[in-house]
Amino acid sequence: MLTSQSGKKIKPVLFILLLVPLAMLAYRFYSEGFGANPIETVNRYTGDWALRILLSTLAFSPLIRITRWHNIIQYRRMFGLFAFFYVCVHLSSYIVLDQFFDFSEIIDDVFKRPFITAGFSAFILLIPLAVTSTNKMVERLQYRWIQLHRLVYVIAMLAVLHFWWMVKVDTREPMIYAIILAVLLGFRLFFYIKRKV
Amino acid sequence: MLLNTSKQTDLKESDITDQAIYRDRRKFLQKSASLTAVSMAPSFLWPTIVSADISFENIIKSDFSTKDELTPIDAVAGYNNFYELGLDKGDPKRNAHHLKVKPWNVLVSGECEETGEYALEDFISPAKLEERIYRLRCVEAWSMVVPWVGVELGPILKRFKPTSKAKYVEFKTILDPENLPGQKRQVLEWPYREGLRIDEAMHPLTILAVGLYGKELPNQNGAPLRLVVPWKYGFKSIKSIVSINFLEEQPPTSWNIAGPREYGFYSNVNPDVDHPRWSQKRERRIGEFLKRETLPFNGYADEVASLYSGMDLKENF
Numbered sequence: 001m002l003t004s005q006s007g008k009k010i011k012p013v014l015f016i017l018l019l020v021p022l023a024m025l026a027y028r029f030y031s032e033g034f035g036a037n038p039i040e041t042v043n044r045y046t047g048d049w050a051l052r053i054l055l056s057t058l059a060f061s062p063l064i065r066i067t068r069w070h071n072i073i074q075y076r077r078m079f080g081l082f083a084f085f086y087v088c089v090h091l092s093s094y095i096v097l098d099q100f101f102d103f104s105e106i107i108d109d110v111f112k113r114p115f116i117t118a119g120f121s122a123f124i125l126l127i128p129l130a131v132t133s134t135n136k137m138v139e140r141l142q143y144r145w146i147q148l149h150r151l152v153y154v155i156a157m158l159a160v161l162h163f164w165w166m167v168k169v170d171t172r173e174p175m176i177y178a179i180i181l182a183v184l185l186g187f188r189l190f191f192y193i194k195r196k197v
Numbered sequence: 198m199l200l201n202t203s204k205q206t207d208l209k210e211s212d213i214t215d216q217a218i219y220r221d222r223r224k225f226l227q228k229s230a231s232l233t234a235v236s237m238a239p240s241f242l243w244p245t246i247v248s249a250d251i252s253f254e255n256i257i258k259s260d261f262s263t264k265d266e267l268t269p270i271d272a273v274a275g276y277n278n279f280y281e282l283g284l285d286k287g288d289p290k291r292n293a294h295h296l297k298v299k300p301w302n303v304l305v306s307g308e309c310e311e312t313g314e315y316a317l318e319d320f321i322s323p324a325k326l327e328e329r330i331y332r333l334r335c336v337e338a339w340s341m342v343v344p345w346v347g348v349e350l351g352p353i354l355k356r357f358k359p360t361s362k363a364k365y366v367e368f369k370t371i372l373d374p375e376n377l378p379g380q381k382r383q384v385l386e387w388p389y390r391e392g393l394r395i396d397e398a399m400h401p402l403t404i405l406a407v408g409l410y411g412k413e414l415p416n417q418n419g420a421p422l423r424l425v426v427p428w429k430y431g432f433k434s435i436k437s438i439v440s441i442n443f444l445e446e447q448p449p450t451s452w453n454i455a456g457p458r459e460y461g462f463y464s465n466v467n468p469d470v471d472h473p474r475w476s477q478k479r480e481r482r483i484g485e486f487l488k489r490e491t492l493p494f495n496g497y498a499d500e501v502a503s504l505y506s507g508m509d510l511k512e513n514f
Contacts (some may be wrong), residue, residue: 036276036285036483037339100199100487105476112476165474168337169384170284 018082024036039097046093050086051159055180062187077133081145084130115165122158126149156181251325252412253346262330268341270481274415281379289417295376296416307443310358317342317421329404331427334466334495340480344475345425351399363443366398368435385451390450391435402500428497430464461514466495470514
């Protein structure tokens with residue numbers, strides 16, 4: 001069982017761990033470069049990690065139910081904020097590197113391309129969650145905070161759709177994320193039904 | 198030394214080897230090969246080839262070549278869409294050795310008089326190799342400039358004496374799921390197939406490429422024989438061709454089967470017709486940071502726009 005004492009030591013470790021993907025990207029840039037289409041590489045890479053960390057936030061509550069490690073809940077916020085951080089990096093790489101601030105093109109994309117509509121909606125919906133992530137906000141909003149943060153289910157589904165609708169024919173990779181998400185949400189449904197019964 | 202000489206350009210249709218003789222010759226070669234156990238490759242296949250790192254000699258420059266800056270060969274031969282060799286852009290280069298290109302035959306069939314199976318060397322050798330520096334615009338909104346080595350398709354097709362019923366030409370890529378890792382899964386309907394209207398196929402810009410950057414095609418670029426149609430999206434330029442079929446009706450094509458709303462039969466480069474999932478207005482030239490405007494027919498409008506006069510290009514995308 002983890003104590004909150006050890007929790008204080010673990011948090012900085014997790015913080016650094018969650019920065020590793022970004023460090024790996026930087027390392028790759030200096031060691032071998034990003035290949036023939038560097039912008040695409042950065043876009044895909046940051047998108048992958050945004051999705052992975054986002055889905056990892058959904059693993060906390062099933063994990064707690066199974067393992068009874070209630071203390072790990074204190075790390076969830078960091079994962080959530082890092083998910084938002086990687087989403088921001090991913091979005092910036094699209095706006096700055098891919099489109100280079102061509103806002104008419106970006107607006108076109110957001111409204112005309114379903115996969116970008118999905119991804120952009122996920123980003124917009126993440127903003128209130130990030131803003132209300134402080135202790136003060138949790139106290140102030142109370143039960144409404146829990147309701148608000150259930151948005152993460154919608155966000156995760158939008159994020160998987162964003163990936164799924166982007167690929168041309170090979171849906172294997174987005175399918176893996178969809179299955180993970182289905183399992184994570186399935187747990188909740190299972191516990192919900194069990195409680196009712 | 199057919200590839201080498203300068204007076205081989207005007208091949209008459211009567212120059213085609215008779216099928217019977219041709220078949221005998223193959224038998225003879227097979228026999229002699231098994232007797233002597235000497236490899237028939239590369240000296241036999243490519244008379245002009247120098248040796249291992251195979252270069253072509255005396256390639257003619259072409260007025261059709263663009264002055265645009267060439268895309269470095271590392272990108273041309275390292276960033277490929279060739280699903281038979283894997284789905285990631287780097288896979289085709291990694292898996293290139295799985296494609297067996299020697300010996301290579303092309304089956305000619307359908308609405309033409311000279312049907313039959315032709316060895317690659319018979320297929321290409323009477324024609325003169327040209328360098329064609331073309332822009333290549335991928336449907337995924339990136340582009341390259343590639344110095345192809347090849348021959349015009351039109352004169353080659355005429356050798357097979359297409360009949361008046363030949364309205365379309367269908368091409369197929371090699372089917373070899375034993376060796377080609379990408380064909381173990383049904384990502385697309387294998388074999389990959391493409392098609393052109395006969396006038397598109399006969400257009401002087403349309404070439405069959407056997408090389409790039411002065412050398413034999415790397416496998417990942419569609420060795421040993423591929424189509425290059427520079428005013429159409431890249432996927433129309435089918436790789437590693439084993440079959441050419443003259444047809445009266447428009448043939449089904451792989452990407453059109455996979456996504457009929459997204460990939461049309463014509464697939465002419467057109468900045469005014471977006472892919473449903475992304476804009477086609479601009480493209481990223483590999484090696485450049487800012488996107489550039491995509492040109493109608495990939496900049497070849499003067500040469501090819503007349504092929505489509507009177508057609509609604511938004512309808513026939």
